[in-house]
Amino acid sequence: MKADEYPDLKKAAELLDGQIHRSPILRSQTIDKALGCEVHFKSEHLQKTGSFKVRGACYTLRSMLAEERSKGVITHSSGNHGQALAWAGKALDTKVHVVVPEDAPKVKVEAMHAYGAQLHFCAPGQAAREQLCSELMDAHGFSFVPPYDDPRIITGQSTMMQECIEDISGLDAAFVPVGGGGLLAGALLAARQFQPDLKVFGAEPRNADDAFRSLESGVRQEQPAPDTMADGLRTALGVHNFAIIQQEAEGIVTVTEEEILEAMKWIYRYLKQAVEPSAAVSLASIIKEKDRWKGRKLLSVLCGGNSDLSALPF
């Protein structure tokens, strides 16, 4: 599905209105002064369930027919998408099943459980997840809600950028973390429709740079061994997502682990916000090219805040 074949994004925003937070835009004078530009932080770590993932999950569930949801829905996730779907299912009285790798962070497993999801543990690795998921769907008739590589998920995530464009006039450029690519693809669709002159960049760890390499080569690349503290961005780029990113993105900025850590310190120290490492990748991308952005109005998307506190990199 190409960018111009996507459904009415405005309707997605209407469907989510009142269901989720319109997350705030935060600022720091210290950061603006240090960079010589305006940085507006879209604070999705303050979103329901602590990440933007609830947008796609909620929209997908709500755009399903009731009978599609009646036997329950299922996904596989080690983190934020599982929490988001569990939360969205609860609001719709839909039973949510999540296939979880045994090595998933304890704090995220507890959160999925607390939101009422039924958990099914599997061996680590993508293959084991998908296989158990298929088996459970065959046996029980659950409907699958994909984590990111899906037009409905992308449409749901587009509401994040719709809000930014409404809330901040005259943005010059936006930096969106890219893992599977759902948030970035959604942001690109929204920019294209509501502010076509807005430059939208993906922000990616150098140690998990499949989106960058895919864009360079023109062919979607694998991400065999991501090795980054930004655990939310280790996922491989989705097929639908790549199609949009290839067509619409201004570029992908890649940043080192040191640059991610430094940006994370700025966010804790100056914004006083407890974000997960993935969220810092967008600010790291701005810091990296700060000379290019002097005097400009920029968006840094803080995509989530679900950190394992015992593993904070400070």
Place this chain on the structure above:
Amino acid sequence: MKADEYPDLKKAAELLDGQIHRSPILRSQTIDKALGCEVHFKSEHLQKTGSFKVRGACYTLRSMLAEERSKGVITHSSGNHGQALAWAGKALDTKVHVVVPEDAPKVKVEAMHAYGAQLHFCAPGQAAREQLCSELMDAHGFSFVPPYDDPRIITGQSTMMQECIEDISGLDAAFVPVGGGGLLAGALLAARQFQPDLKVFGAEPRNADDAFRSLESGVRQEQPAPDTMADGLRTALGVHNFAIIQQEAEGIVTVTEEEILEAMKWIYRYLKQAVEPSAAVSLASIIKEKDRWKGRKLLSVLCGGNSDLSALPF
């Protein structure tokens, strides 16, 4: 000075209006659900310079005569008050000098310097600070701005609770961290004047419980060896502050280091806010007596967010 001899608090609020932030009130459904009550978090870690201290510093400077400020002002501080005064002085074009113990946290020293203060280093300990401060005042005619034991500072800090009472209707009880006691004394004055039925408690680390012991014994007690992660609350209770606290406080709740750590985790995990350990003491006090507060509307004051990230206790 007793509580009823204090000047017009409303005027202090007017003097600070537009100079500092009206800091936001934050909420967490997860925390409310876990405690069975409403907790409203007054977010002074998002205040200018990252703590409430800027209220007292700014009010004191602005209520001085211009000639009192003309030769510069001085204080001693290892942390938030020094930053606050440095910032407030800059806005009034007043030269700020801060006597800083050599063992003060590097990040706070850097911040004071960045706000334009001239720093004078001394040996650790209260005596050395006060002596160098006196010498510099004698030599250069600087005016002294005390960190907390002073009616003007207390009056300035009262604006925090004035905002809470205006912004949250029907509060049942408020929990305010107590170190030197300036913020608590100011909160008590504001409650007495603007919502007399509001119960205001001090929240104090058990390992620095001079306010608790002072209230119990009726005589201000020393705090010889505070041993708490809540570094902002190690200060000894001030004389003026004690007079008000003794007269007006509902009580002092003391909490262990484990209880502070647990509350801090809740604030990072559920509120996604990066606060300093002192700020968590107010929530720890609520968690400790949660059965008492079922169904009530409570205020937890997050007093500051200037943590040394490399020393976070997670």
